[in-house]
Amino acid sequence: MKIFKKTILVSCLTFVSLLSIYPSPAAALDCTNPKTTKEQIQCGVNAGSGQSAPEPAKTLNQTIGDIVNLLSIVAGVIAVIMVVVGGVRFATAGGNEQSVAAAKSTLVYAIIGLFVVALAQSIVRLLLHKTVHNP
Secondary structure, three states: OHHHHHHHHHHHHHHHHHHHHOOOOOOOOOOOOOOOHHHHHHHHHHHHHOOOOOOOOOOHHHHHHHHHHHHHHHHHHHHHHHHHHHHHHHHOOOOOHHHHHHHHHHHHHHHHHHHHHHHHHHHHHHHHHHHHHOO
8 A cells, every 4th residue: 555655646746747847839930931911910010029929829729739748648657657566566476476466457457557548649639630630
């Protein structure tokens, strides 16, 4: 039970750390080659006033993608930690059948968790890609 509590604590700390360092991927307006009239006007206004270009607002798909990526990173880190915990439990079982069985189930569930995270990431990327190209 102590290992489970430590794993939860480490997972929470990792999650908070990832939240604090996760960069915002918003890109600035490219005034070297504005594509729309709105971008041309904004670039002209910025050039006339001496200001830099504003960052564009994020779309819902970008926000959802960012959240899914962050949650996938957190779940992946937790799954890797559980694989390590299961390996340590397996190595220190000392031949005790109950400990070996518990360690094996920890490893199996951690690997299944990694598979589910990868599958969820793929499904969300597919859905976001479909909604971007087929509104």
